[in-house]
Amino acid sequence: EAQVTQNPRYLITVTGKKLTVTCSQNMNHEYMSWYRQDPGLGLRQIYYSMNVEVTDKGDVPEGYKVSRKEKRNFPLILESPSPNQTSLYFCASSRRQGLNTEAFFGQGTRLTVV
Amino acid sequence: EDQVTQSPEALRLQEGESSSLNCSYTVSGLRGLFWYRQDPGKGPEFLFTLYSAGEEKEKERLKATLTKKESFLHITAPKPEDSATYLCAVQAVRGGATNKLIFGTGTLLAVQP
Numbered sequence: 074e075a076q077v078t079q080n081p082r083y084l085i086t087v088t089g090k091k092l093t094v095t096c097s098q099n100m101n102h103e104y105m106s107w108y109r110q111d112p113g114l115g116l117r118q119i120y121y122s123m124n125v126e127v128t129d130k131g132d133v134p135e136g137y138k139v140s141r142k143e144k145r146n147f148p149l150i151l152e153s154p155s156p157n158q159t160s161l162y163f164c165a166s167s168r169r170q171g172l173n174t175e176a177f178f179g180q181g182t183r184l185t186v187v
Numbered sequence: 188e189d190q191v192t193q194s195p196e197a198l199r200l201q202e203g204e205s206s207s208l209n210c211s212y213t214v215s216g217l218r219g220l221f222w223y224r225q226d227p228g229k230g231p232e233f234l235f236t237l238y239s240a241g242e243e244k245e246k247e248r249l250k251a252t253l254t255k256k257e258s259f260l261h262i263t264a265p266k267p268e269d270s271a272t273y274l275c276a277v278q279a280v281r282g283g284a285t286n287k288l289i290f291g292t293g294t295l296l297a298v299q300p
Contacts (some may be wrong), residue, residue: 115191115293175221175233176221177233181228
């Protein structure tokens, strides 16, 4: 079954404690991205990756890091989380850059930073 | 600035009561317009892609249409299982990333039996 898998689904952490949210896709997609979803603001792109070892900032990259060492995985790293990063996070993948291809989304990770 | 605006924010319908959701956009270099459905606690699920003005696509009780400035998602004779948040997104050219999606804030649809 084609899917994007995120872990964990729920996470409560304390300010400043480094964390990683994993994302894996089984569709051999080249393009992957991270979004955060906040009430009244919709989905906003944090980072994206066009292929292995190729990543770039989205609209709200501050406080986040990513890496793309393998095609299937695209982890999101919060080096020093702060309460304003409390949000619902989604990982997405799509077939290729430059084509009007649909994005497949993971189930989401609800992060609370206290 | 690229922008996507959806209206209404929330819509409550009786089962069988048809209506439309609106998505207006201001974006340069439009590559495509997408409709997604999002159920509570889940990630968005793809519904349609529209590429050019005049295009229409249908799926069960849903029909999406596109003009040069807006898209409509028409829901005909909705059922309670159609209750969800409907998201509109446009794909624009931004730098070298043509897969970038710019999302609206969604319309929360509730269909009562």
